[in-house]
Amino acid sequence: MAQAGGNPRSDGDSQQPSIFKVVLLGSSSVGKSSLALRFLKNDFREILPTLGCAFFTHMMEVDGKALKLELWDTAGQEKYHSVCHLYFRGANAALLVYDIAKKDTFHRAQNWWKELENEFQPEEIVVILVGNKMDLEDSREVTFEEGKTFSESNKLLFMETSAKLNYQVTEAFTAIARELLQREEQHGGPAQQKNPSIDLENSASQKKGKCCLD
Numbered sequence: 001m002a003q004a005g006g007n008p009r010s011d012g013d014s015q016q017p018s019i020f021k022v023v024l025l026g027s028s029s030v031g032k033s034s035l036a037l038r039f040l041k042n043d044f045r046e047i048l049p050t051l052g053c054a055f056f057t058h059m060m061e062v063d064g065k066a067l068k069l070e071l072w073d074t075a076g077q078e079k080y081h082s083v084c085h086l087y088f089r090g091a092n093a094a095l096l097v098y099d100i101a102k103k104d105t106f107h108r109a110q111n112w113w114k115e116l117e118n119e120f121q122p123e124e125i126v127v128i129l130v131g132n133k134m135d136l137e138d139s140r141e142v143t144f145e146e147g148k149t150f151s152e153s154n155k156l157l158f159m160e161t162s163a164k165l166n167y168q169v170t171e172a173f174t175a176i177a178r179e180l181l182q183r184e185e186q187h188g189g190p191a192q193q194k195n196p197s198i199d200l201e202n203s204a205s206q207k208k209g210k211c212c213l214d
């Protein structure tokens, strides 16, 4: 394993929420930024392709426990592929997003899973496979069963979503948050992060149109 997942961070004060790094991975145009925009702002609009990576933080509460998610929305365009590896270092969770109306994006999500498997021990990262654009039922190329079968055989969480219709978007992020908190509890509470996130100031390319999430 080349790189271990980062432990959730805390400043040592048990009252402070844990911080988890969550990366969004998948082909270009599957709707990663749209899922983030829907989750963070309950909005949906045309967004320009992500350049490099966009970064957001979000406080939330799950089952009475507060936590902070650091969301890293990566660019799906192939030219950014190698950069994405930098961004998933130290991640606690990943959303592997595909477009249910584009079979090749499902295969790409499966390849991302292989890459994560090479980087992380199974217990180091929470992964959810997300079949987005489920509003495009008439053009569906990936069945619900295909997504479910792949997830079950690889012990991933799975959900179909529509950023456009606001269907199961919050649920997908909440499922991740819940699993992260459960794992943290099993491992005896928050610890200092072993592999801190890379320096945002120096290395995160900003997304054109990122302002729409601010």
Ligand SMILES: Nc1nc2c(ncn2[C@@H]2O[C@H](COP(=O)(O)OP(=O)(O)OP(=O)(O)O)[C@@H](O)[C@H]2O)c(=O)[nH]1
Binding pocket: 026, 027, 028, 029, 030, 031, 032, 033, 034, 035, 045, 046, 047, 048, 049, 050, 051, 074, 075, 076, 077, 132, 133, 134, 135, 136, 161, 162, 163, 164, 165
């Ligand atoms: N019908 C439908 N369209 C969607 C949905 N989510 C996103 N889109 C559209 O898909 C296109 C791509 O969305 P983005 O969110 O930019 O996709 P991305 O995965 O972030 O793309 P990159 O930044 O290139 O990696 C846009 O035109 C969105 O409006 C959805 O749930 N349903």
